[in-house]
Amino acid sequence: MNHSFDALIIGAGQAGPSLAGRLTAAGWKVALVERKNYGGTCVNTGCTPTKAMVASAKAAHTLRQAAHYGLAPVGEVTADLAQVKARTDRIVAASRTGLENWLKQMPGCTLFRGTARFVSPTAMRVGDEVLEARHIFLNVGGRPVKPALPGIEQVPYLTSSTLLALEELPAHLLIVGAGAVGLEFAQLFRRLGSQVTLVERNARLLPHDDDDVAAAVADILTNEGITLRLGAECISLGQENGRPVVHVSCEADSSPSHGSHLLLAMGRLPNTDDLDLEKAGLLADAHGYLTVDEALQTATPGIWALGDCNGRGAFTHTAYNDFEIVAANLLDGGQRRVSDRLPVSAIYLDPPFAKVGLTEAEVRAAGTPALVGKRPMTKVGRAVEKGETQGFMKVLVHAETDQILGASIVGVGGDEAIHCIITAMYARQTATFMRSNMFIHPTVSELIPTVFGELQPLRAELKATAST
Incomplete structure (x- = not known):
């Protein structure tokens, strides 16, 4: 018909x-x-x-x-x-x-x-x-993509969709893939009581983000007892006694990872x-x-x-x-x-990671004259009061035009606070404008004008760290 x-x-x-x-x-x-x-x-x-x-x-x-x-x-x-x-x-x-x-x-x-x-x-x-x-x-x-991993046809595995049907907590969850899905499930199942091992091909987490962001996120996960296996160049799957095994080829450690359940989180x-x-x-x-x-x-x-x-x-x-x-x-x-539209996204770890615009690495690669402002969450009063001081906030500004190029926040309330900067960027406002704002105390957001007031030249030879 x-x-x-x-x-x-x-x-x-x-x-x-x-x-x-x-x-x-x-x-x-x-x-x-x-x-x-x-x-x-x-x-x-x-x-x-x-x-x-x-x-x-x-x-x-x-x-x-x-x-x-x-x-x-x-x-x-x-x-x-x-x-x-x-x-x-x-x-x-x-x-x-x-x-x-x-x-x-x-x-x-x-x-x-x-x-x-x-x-x-x-x-x-x-x-x-x-x-x-x-x-x-x-x-x-x-x-969810079905990755072309050796042994995948012989090993039962979960995806981000089928994992939601579980009603019994995995004793040890193996996760292959450390994108947003892998990271979020790793932390939430660890907090619910599972042992968690996260396997990632790249040498560090979040390869498309800055080194300091990746280091901060790695610290968040390892501090909660999550095992990170990075630089797993060759990954294959197997079973021992009916339980999943992830075999890896790594310079640091090539021993297999054994678990009770396997989640494949390698894209969509x-x-x-x-x-x-x-x-x-x-x-x-x-x-x-x-x-x-x-x-x-x-x-x-x-x-x-x-x-x-x-x-x-x-x-x-x-x-x-x-x-x-x-x-x-x-x-x-x-x-x-x-x-x-601006590129904006967040990963809902606790604390979350949110970003807008360009990363520091992208600014450096483009050779753009830039300024950077950075403040650890240990110097954010609201974070200290809440007892959640992991992470930092970072902003990037064009050194000649004063235009805001981008920002990254790893820290409590960062997924909300970032919108102050997003709105300013859509309005094509400058770092000078941001410095003149008065925000409510005590909030995480109130330190954003302060960060814009602490700009320093982004020197090519410098490499930012999570602790600075």
């Missing part, structure tokens, strides 16, 4: 439902297709469940530190993973159900269940239905492989991403790619901003571009 619409949206992740809301409010007839769970990765297997678990892990960690705050020790703290999961599931279900109900009640929006595949540049098949539209928006998301890939793209005149790149222009339109007119599948940022905030760009350009006569 054929159906005709003004717009066809594939995927109910962060961009899809909001776009449906804007288009239907403008009088468009919209079809939205979802083959699994409304809300996409963020709601179901990403931000919402993992940050709920991070909160449970934080509570356990705080209880163990009772004596540090002058309280009577509470004894051994144990986690009931089934109850942690039940709490997480309730939060996820409420978010997913609310989104689904909103879409079902949305005038002008028709929902379809199933996998959509192109039959032409203006039509897609979902089961026995053919949906036609002049405007097609691909918001198909991504999934976009869900573009079953769209029959060629029938729409489209071709994904070697990594599965669809090339888009500044307005997020693909090489085929009338087809846009939003969210994880366009290679322009695999975050919830970038996916939602994709929606905003497309809606503004289509409905409001806007001329918004992807390149207008």
Whole structure:
């Protein structure tokens, strides 16, 4: 059966439902297709469940530190993973159900269940239905990659999605991959009571960030008893007595790591492989991403790619901003571009790491004349009062124009405080402007003007450390 619409949206992740809301409010007839769970990765297997678990892990960690705050020790703290999961599931279900109900009640929006595949540049098949539209928006998301590791076919393993189904705490969790997923799961499961070994191919954590950031994050993890195995150049998998083993080739230590459970966290890939793209005149790149222009339109007119599948940022905030760009350009006569947005992200360790703009390494590589300001969290009153003094805040400023180039904060409240700098950068404000601000005391943010007031030349021969 054929159906005709003004717009066809594939995927109910962060961009899809909001776009449906804007288009239907403008009088468009919209079809939205979802083959699994409304809300996409963020709601179901990403931000919402993992940050709920991070909160449970934080509570356990705080209880163990009772004596540090002058309280009577509470004894051994144990986690009931089934109850942690039940709490997480309730939060996820409420978010997913609310989104689904909103879409079902949305005038002008028709929902379809199933996998959509192109039959032409203006039509897609979902089961026995053919949906036609002049405007097609691909918001198909991504999934954990299955890495080509020797032995992977013979060893049971978990992904960031399947790990969420566990109801019994792993005795010893082996994690291969130290990106955001690997780092966050390493800390939260350690705090819940598991032994954790984190295996990473690179010689240090966070190879795309500065050395001082990587060192600070490594200190956070090792101080909590997490074993880091870095520089694991050759990784293979095996089993001994029915339990997973990770074999590595390292100059420092080539002994295998044994555990009770194995998590592979070695990246994600976009869900573009079953769209029959060629029938729409489209071709994904070697990594599965669809090339888009500044307005997020693909090489085929009338087809846009939003969210994880366009290679322009695999975050919830970038996916939602994709929606905003497309809606503004289509409905409001806007001329918004992807390149207008700043690169911003955070890793939700405790304390978190957040960043905006350029790193120190990028500034050095470009040869940009720059100034740097840096303050350890041990000199931030709010951090001292909370007893959470790990990390630092760092800002980078163009030495000639006074423009803010970037910032990194590893420390308590850093994921919120960074927004002071993000807003200033969007407003194209300067370091001089930041120094003149008065912030509320006592907060972490109040020291941001101070850091901008302590700028020093970024000398090429200097190498920053986490302790300076």
